[in-house]
Amino acid sequence: MIRFTQLSGKIFAISFFVIISIVCLSCCEQRSTPKYVVGVSQCSDGLWRQRMNFEMQTEQVLHPEIELRFRQSDDNSLLQCQQIDSFISERVDLLIVAPNEEVGVTPAISRAFDAGIPVLVTDRRVIGDKWTAYVGGDNIQIGHLMGDWVRSLLMTEQIKEARVMELWGLPNSSPAAKRHQGFAEKIEGIKQIRIVCSACGRWLPEDGERVADSLLAIHPEVNVIVAHNDEMAIAASRAVRRRGLDIRIMGVDALPGEGGGLQALEQGWIDMSAANSGRGDLVLRLAIRILEGKPFPKDTLFPSALIDTNAAMGILMQADLIDNDAAAIRKIRQELYELGSIQQMQQWIIIGLTVIAVLFIVMSFILYRAFHSRNMARATQELQERQLRKQNRQLEVMTAELAQTKAKVQSEVDFMQRLTNEIESRLSDSELDIEQLATQLSMSRAGLYRKIKASTGQSPVALVRYIRLHKAQQLLEKGDATIQEIAYEVGFATPSYFAKCFKDEFGMSPAEYQKSHENKVDTEEG
Numbered sequence: 001m002i003r004f005t006q007l008s009g010k011i012f013a014i015s016f017f018v019i020i021s022i023v024c025l026s027c028c029e030q031r032s033t034p035k036y037v038v039g040v041s042q043c044s045d046g047l048w049r050q051r052m053n054f055e056m057q058t059e060q061v062l063h064p065e066i067e068l069r070f071r072q073s074d075d076n077s078l079l080q081c082q083q084i085d086s087f088i089s090e091r092v093d094l095l096i097v098a099p100n101e102e103v104g105v106t107p108a109i110s111r112a113f114d115a116g117i118p119v120l121v122t123d124r125r126v127i128g129d130k131w132t133a134y135v136g137g138d139n140i141q142i143g144h145l146m147g148d149w150v151r152s153l154l155m156t157e158q159i160k161e162a163r164v165m166e167l168w169g170l171p172n173s174s175p176a177a178k179r180h181q182g183f184a185e186k187i188e189g190i191k192q193i194r195i196v197c198s199a200c201g202r203w204l205p206e207d208g209e210r211v212a213d214s215l216l217a218i219h220p221e222v223n224v225i226v227a228h229n230d231e232m233a234i235a236a237s238r239a240v241r242r243r244g245l246d247i248r249i250m251g252v253d254a255l256p257g258e259g260g261g262l263q264a265l266e267q268g269w270i271d272m273s274a275a276n277s278g279r280g281d282l283v284l285r286l287a288i289r290i291l292e293g294k295p296f297p298k299d300t301l302f303p304s305a306l307i308d309t310n311a312a313m314g315i316l317m318q319a320d321l322i323d324n325d326a327a328a329i330r331k332i333r334q335e336l337y338e339l340g341s342i343q344q345m346q347q348w349i350i351i352g353l354t355v356i357a358v359l360f361i362v363m364s365f366i367l368y369r370a371f372h373s374r375n376m377a378r379a380t381q382e383l384q385e386r387q388l389r390k391q392n393r394q395l396e397v398m399t400a401e402l403a404q405t406k407a408k409v410q411s412e413v414d415f416m417q418r419l420t421n422e423i424e425s426r427l428s429d430s431e432l433d434i435e436q437l438a439t440q441l442s443m444s445r446a447g448l449y450r451k452i453k454a455s456t457g458q459s460p461v462a463l464v465r466y467i468r469l470h471k472a473q474q475l476l477e478k479g480d481a482t483i484q485e486i487a488y489e490v491g492f493a494t495p496s497y498f499a500k501c502f503k504d505e506f507g508m509s510p511a512e513y514q515k516s517h518e519n520k521v522d523t524e525e526g
Helices: 001-024 045-060 077-088 102-114 140-156 174-187 205-220 231-243 261-267 281-293 309-351 357-427 434-440 445-456 460-478 485-490 493-504 508-523
Strands: 036-041 064-070 096-099 121-124 133-137 163-169 193-200 224-227 248-253 272-275 299-302 306-308
Touching: 036 045, 036 140, 036 193, 036 460, 036 485, 045 064, 064 077, 064 205, 064 281, 077 096, 077 102, 096 102, 096 248, 096 281, 102 121, 121 174, 121 205, 121 281, 133 248, 133 281, 140 193, 140 224, 140 248, 140 272, 140 306, 163 174, 163 205, 163 231, 193 205, 205 231, 224 231, 231 248, 231 261, 231 299, 248 261, 261 272, 261 306, 281 299, 306 309, 309 357, 357 434, 357 460, 445 460, 460 485, 460 493, 460 508, 485 493, 485 508, 493 508
Parallel strands: 036 064, 036 096, 096 121, 121 133, 133 299, 163 193, 163 224, 224 248, 248 272
Antiparallel strands: 272 306
């Protein structure tokens, strides 16, 4: 039996090389070529663009008839026009364009359209009607969500007044203009919200950090930052932390992955983000409908939603699972492609067979390999299903833990709200002490001390003094009372002790602070 197996192996090896020689003399190996070539012109190479490209490539796995060719122009409109012209000269079947600018890139897109190439515009609009379809986020809605979030800060009394810094993308790009428009619409007429400064960060983290740092030096009163994307929001957060400021920060995109908005939310770098995926998978599906002559919508807008820190963790876990599944699909697709190439070569081998004995050996081997591959694939699939079930169980456990954590956090928030209300209701009482607070809150003195220390890092006395001084700061800015009256109103027994504590907290005496604020108001009104 062993000798027969060895002999069969030798016969197969000889037969294999004979067949390869016959095939090489008669024809060359051919691989199936894609039916459609799609050119993708990206205006930059940021995280949002990379994610969109990744989603298109993942979707492409299911469509072997599509070949994708990517180019990006580093925010250079002239370079993007040249790249679009090169796609025209290559006679691609369809063009997907994320324009750098409306005005600068429109002529090249029009040339492609006039050349008979369908143009699918994504993310940013262009001028005129020489394009086939548009797909992208609803940037007006994103601006509304930015405004809703700032308004919620006031409604939940996280801040008394919103002094906003707005970090733009490129002002001459439609997403930036529409996000600002939607934001302005939502905050219009609300006196407690005002945009004190804004600047262009060009969608880039390095520009966003530089601009935010410069504006904070000029406008230290800023307590809210809204950025047109997460990369600028994260960069602004670095400038805020360097200055030791307490500022609420919101971005846009909420992308998964290293350096993305979801990770920044989870780690506390930013407070909120508006989901705005490029949905490269849906973009490619729409492109395929256009190529196949099927009905398609002229305009497709993706909805957005606010994502906070609590939601980010669950979304990140789901995104990891999706990315892992996508990677597995891509790997399987590549293996199938390679297997298809082998099978095609074997078909040429079968055509070249002249000896029945060699044909029998080759076919036996093919059957064996197919049976073995099927068993291996089945075993791999079962293993993946077991792993998926395990991951689902883990996700259920983590979801339950997340709900418990959220309830605990809400309890802490409720306690701090009750405590703050109690302190503010008796702010003018200079005799207010921890015993009285503990009695009002139905707690022991030691228990209240531990809870305040754990929640704020301050002692009860320091917390009361902090609230008194910041209330005094607001009263000084109003200018409706004397410093002595304000000192008694916020619970200080003597104006001199009030002045000392105020200077320790704000670095200047009450009189100096009041004069500084009046000068600033006069300057702004002038």
